[in-house]
Amino acid sequence: MNRHLSSPRFLASAATVVLWASAFPAIRVGVDGLGLAALSFLRLAVAAVALLVIAPLAGVRLPRGRDLPLISLCGLSGMTAYQILLNWGEIHVEAGTASLLIAVAPVFSVLLAGVFLSEPLTRNVVVGSVIALAGTALVTLAEGFSGFSLASLVVLAAAVVQGVYHVASKPLLRHYSGLEVATYAMLTGTVFALPLLPTTVGAVADAPAGALWAAVFLGLLPSALGFVVWGYAVARLPMAASTAALYLVPPVALLVSFVWLGETPHPVELLGGAVSVAGVVLINRHRAAASGSDTHATETVPVAGSTAARPSA
Template sequence: MSSRIPSPHVFALAGTVVLWASAFPAIRVGIDGLGVAALSFLRIVIAALALTLVAPLAKVRLPRRRDLPMIALCGVTGVTAYQALLNWGEVRVAAGTASLLIAVAPVFSVLLGSLFLGERLSRTIVVGSAVALAGAALVSLAGGAGGFTVSALIVLAAAVVQGVYHFATKPLLRRYTGLEVAAYAMAAGAVFALPLLPATWHAALHAPAGALASAVYLGLLPSALGFVIWAYAVARLPLAASTAALYLVPPVALLVSFVWLGEVPHPVELLGGAVSVAGVVLINRRKRSRSPLGPSAENVSDATAGQAATRPAPAR
């Protein structure tokens, strides 16, 4: 009996997880040589240019004028603010710890959806949100590499703005594909990142080659290629499989950070990360059973792509 070879979209999904997980240690490498502002700007602009070049091949449509304000909100939160806050936080927070804190972003998108989109806040969602936030608190209070510092709160702020991005993409995903929304947001984020250009110019002139290579890697692979292969995978796989794969990003990030940077997570951080992921699983189980976008498989896949696009990742 011959073994079955995994399909290309399964490989694409696995590749997305690895790329988005690798973004966290790559940020640590880039920050050391470029600083927060320059790394944020270079990653965003490189990703925006790459997605712009891919757009004609992927048949990305131009957005409607009436959708530009929401696209701007996606860009300023899920791209510009997210990258700047995550990079700033990772100055002192270990890469693996940052991935555990970012995992709670869906909590904030769900809460915003209940406040502004009239989505029902069920008991399961409330319990899942409380569990996820409790896990994030454990990670922040751990005495390991992260510790309870202002930097840990900054990473949590990055999770909040990513949650805003998830919330803001929902109305857009009724009219555009996940890849289109990601491309629009990245382009908008590049515009909002322009004030970082002077600092980037100065830092790039004196940056070591390794830091510049890290910025190029982050822009081309986790941000640009990650979006493309994620959109390809979720359009061909069941929603449950696509969502479940995202739970693998923090543990893979911990593994990559250990191999690449030699980071060893504190046991309490691991416990808190597991608790956070368990809370997000509870939330997503409820969301899968009652999707606000209707029964269309294409819409469901696109919604997942848009919600995961700034995880690392919008935006990863």
């Protein structure tokens, strides 16, 4: 048992959980010192450069011209819009709370897949979606109706655009690896974020060192390295194992946020997060049964970046 847990594939899966969970408090540090626009652009740009350096070593191919519209949609939704919305939300929502809200992204993935990819909406999918959204309602209303804010809706909007990314990336994953799709999307997302460059230049000049390091950390580790190690893990683990690992992202994010930022979650938030994860588990039980052990399926199910439908940050 210990030998299996110390194997490279399980270590890669564990590293992914820690990297993506640590992104939520890092965003809070970065957005406080750099502002919304600069943090969004810097994270994308740093990750894009890192993936470009890795691309030749990893055998990343040039995309086909006919796939550029879908790649553009992936970049705009899963990278540019997702970063801006999540960073905007975390200006007012605690990092741990944001991780609980983002955890419902797979719900939007399966619902959108049912509409645009004609994937069946079974009873498990419908019931799991209702349970997960009910948990999300608990999280947003943890402080009572007076605690409900536009920021919570903005973070939920980030989960929705992540769902769009997952659905748009699924056809691409029939022809490209997860790392290739992530690289294409990160590059196009950075291009779409170029209007933020002038603001970024001004913000960097006055930003504290901690915020700059947070941006570099986010770009290199949760974004770039997170894609690489997650791709390694899902190629070597059964879908059930890789999916189960990603359910640990919200609780690990809550722990890291407590240690790093001193954030203490409301008990109702914890209950709502547990309910949301239970709903996502129910959805993914159906998807695991339908997909079997197909490698590409593991890349499109369970949680964002990487190409999986995961609770990424």
